[in-house]
Amino acid sequence: MSPAAEFIGVTQRFGDFTAVDAIDLEIPEGKLTTLLGPSGCGKTTSLRMLAGYSRPTSGTIRIHGVDSTTLPPEKRGLGMVFQSYALFPHLTVAENVGYGLKLRKLPRAAVQQKVEETLELVGLAHLHKSKPKKLSGGQQQRVALARAIAIRPRLLLLDEPLSNLDARLRVQMRTELRRIQAETGLTVVLVTHDQDEALEMSDLMVLMRGGKIMQTGTPREVFSRPANRFVADFLGYENFLTDQTHTFSTVRPEHLILGAASDGSAALRLDATVVSTAYRGVDLLVTLDAVDGAGETVRLLADVRAGDGAGLTPGTRTTVSAAAAHLVPIAA
Amino acid sequence: MRARPVAASLAVLGYIIMIVPILFVVVTAFSAGRTLRFPPQGFSLTWFEAAVTYDPFMESLVSSLYLAAGATVLALLLGVPATIAIHRGKIPGKGLIEGLFLSPLIVPELVVGLALYQQLMIGLGLDNLSTLLLGHTALLLPYAVRVTGASLALADPAVEEAARGLGAGPVRAFLTVTLPLLRPGLFSAALLGFVTSFNNVPLSLLLQDREFRTLPVTMLDYVQQSYNPRIAAMATLILAATVVVAVIAERTVGFARIFGGINQ
Numbered sequence: 001m002s003p004a005a006e007f008i009g010v011t012q013r014f015g016d017f018t019a020v021d022a023i024d025l026e027i028p029e030g031k032l033t034t035l036l037g038p039s040g041c042g043k044t045t046s047l048r049m050l051a052g053y054s055r056p057t058s059g060t061i062r063i064h065g066v067d068s069t070t071l072p073p074e075k076r077g078l079g080m081v082f083q084s085y086a087l088f089p090h091l092t093v094a095e096n097v098g099y100g101l102k103l104r105k106l107p108r109a110a111v112q113q114k115v116e117e118t119l120e121l122v123g124l125a126h127l128h129k130s131k132p133k134k135l136s137g138g139q140q141q142r143v144a145l146a147r148a149i150a151i152r153p154r155l156l157l158l159d160e161p162l163s164n165l166d167a168r169l170r171v172q173m174r175t176e177l178r179r180i181q182a183e184t185g186l187t188v189v190l191v192t193h194d195q196d197e198a199l200e201m202s203d204l205m206v207l208m209r210g211g212k213i214m215q216t217g218t219p220r221e222v223f224s225r226p227a228n229r230f231v232a233d234f235l236g237y238e239n240f241l242t243d244q245t246h247t248f249s250t251v252r253p254e255h256l257i258l259g260a261a262s263d264g265s266a267a268l269r270l271d272a273t274v275v276s277t278a279y280r281g282v283d284l285l286v287t288l289d290a291v292d293g294a295g296e297t298v299r300l301l302a303d304v305r306a307g308d309g310a311g312l313t314p315g316t317r318t319t320v321s322a323a324a325a326h327l328v329p330i331a332a
Numbered sequence: 333m334r335a336r337p338v339a340a341s342l343a344v345l346g347y348i349i350m351i352v353p354i355l356f357v358v359v360t361a362f363s364a365g366r367t368l369r370f371p372p373q374g375f376s377l378t379w380f381e382a383a384v385t386y387d388p389f390m391e392s393l394v395s396s397l398y399l400a401a402g403a404t405v406l407a408l409l410l411g412v413p414a415t416i417a418i419h420r421g422k423i424p425g426k427g428l429i430e431g432l433f434l435s436p437l438i439v440p441e442l443v444v445g446l447a448l449y450q451q452l453m454i455g456l457g458l459d460n461l462s463t464l465l466l467g468h469t470a471l472l473l474p475y476a477v478r479v480t481g482a483s484l485a486l487a488d489p490a491v492e493e494a495a496r497g498l499g500a501g502p503v504r505a506f507l508t509v510t511l512p513l514l515r516p517g518l519f520s521a522a523l524l525g526f527v528t529s530f531n532n533v534p535l536s537l538l539l540q541d542r543e544f545r546t547l548p549v550t551m552l553d554y555v556q557q558s559y560n561p562r563i564a565a566m567a568t569l570i571l572a573a574t575v576v577v578a579v580i581a582e583r584t585v586g587f588a589r590i591f592g593g594i595n596q
Contacts, residue, residue, distance in 0.1 A: 053496075074505075086494040099500075151499065
């Protein structure tokens with residue numbers, strides 16, 4: 001299937017600052033793609049260029065195969081949910097959701113029916129007469145979503161849609177958004193800085209940094225095989241080692257085994273000294289110093305079950321090991 | 333709430349300083365005597381009748397209202413698009429342009445009046461009324477730019493973007509979303525502008541002629557010649573009208589929203 005949208009060598013400069021640096025990216029049809037990265041990585045700028053709010057300095061953006069680089073937002077037919085929700089404060093919930101439909105010159109009855117259906121979909125049918133100000137953050141978020149979905153957008157763009165919600169609601173809304181995406185079959189592009197959100201929700205994950213794409217893949221691919229140190233670091237790999245052959249690799253803290261693991265399958269075995277421990281109830285974070293294969297002293301972080309680490313105190317000498325499957329070679 | 337004796341005392345003192353002189357004027361207006369004196373001699377409404385039947389006051393009141401309304405509309409028509417361009421547009425030298433619009437606040441009004449007198453009336457041969465209207469418009473521009481600017485700065489630019497994304501062209505997005513959001517700001521700018529023009533003396537003093545006279549200047553002339561309660565009665569009527577306008581503004585839009593653009 002041809003992609004829903006494509007970035008071809010797209011660059012965005014603001015003065016001397018290059019926000020997005022010659023990216024190439026295909027957004028697959030009917031899937032949920034996340035643009036993930038720390039603030040300033042260019043993810044929001046990319047989304048805004050796709051939506052038409054910002055024109056690329058160079059490069060081409062295609063939507064459904066058509067060059068849309070200079071098309072104004074109102075001609076793109078995309079739905080966007082803003083981080084601030086950007087609801088129309090002077091209109092009711094139903095008028096907010098119906099705004100785009102009215103512009104499409106639909107008869108009034110059709111608009112009303114569409115609005116009701118969409119509010120039903122996001123679970124807000126009972127609030128259609130309220131003004132946005134009276135709603136909770138979570139409800140406002142759903143109105144913003146309904147408003148964007150109501151026009152049956154060719155793409156649904158979500159700019160950090162969950163970041164203003166409290167922790168519990170945020171986790172609920174991830175499932176909710178996935179349900180809505182599945183029910184509507186919409187192509188979704190979601191911008192987030194939260195790797196858990198991206199891992200849980202994406203079909204395709206795009207990791208960005210400094211305006212460049214670092215890695216693209218399914219959550220499983222990216223999580224288990226980070227392409228470079230930045231991606232590994234961002235996804236919570238804490239331990240970076242070099243061996244005799246100068247191969248650079250990384251291990252997650254929960255995959256480091258402390259003490260004797262002498263079944264011979266370990267791809268890594270180093271002598272280490274405990275520097276400090278942090279008790280966290282279920283688990284225990286152990287900071288260690290070790291000398292890696294290249295002869296460098298490295299600081300390691302192991303995440304072990306609290307019971308297993310009972311005897312560890314600063315100064316304790318132990319060994320750390322990791323299974324071959326958990327030792328991930330990466331680009332330095 | 334915590335008691336704040338110093339702040340509370342200052343507030344009360346402020347009210348006293350502002351309100352007491354006004355009370356003297358109001359009380360004097362009900363006098364039955366022939367001169368402006370406190371305490372007033374007797375009680376009557378004679379001087380109110382004298383004020384509303386005094387042609388120079390009534391004619392200049394109508395002139396003042398026309399002038400204030402005209403200048404307010406002109407200032408908003410010029411100032412609001414300018415504000416939007418300054419805040420939302422990509423134009424170089426925004427600060428300079430905004431400064432230019434705000435400058436009538438800083439330049440002494442007598443200087444502005446004299447400049448307009450020299451350039452427009454003597455130089456271009458414009459009549460008094462047009463010059464006066466232009467002068468007042470310039471005087472009100474800072475309010476139009478600053479007050480609507482404040483409410484524009486508070487409005488989330490994403491709201492207009494959202495309208496665009498949903499299919500509204502720039503004009504429709506402005507009319508259906510941005511303009512309704514600016515309404516309290518526009519109302520506030522209009523109110524401040526109208527009152528500023530209505531109260532203005534220096535510009536009007538320099539630019540008006542015998543046919544077109546504004547109320548404040550007429551009243552100023554009057555006090556210089558006659559010292560009777562008619563002037564107090566006229567002042568009281570203006571005060572009453574102002575209170576009515578204020579109450580309507582509070583009931584319809586609310587001061588918090590009108591002036592919220594500045595304080596919040």
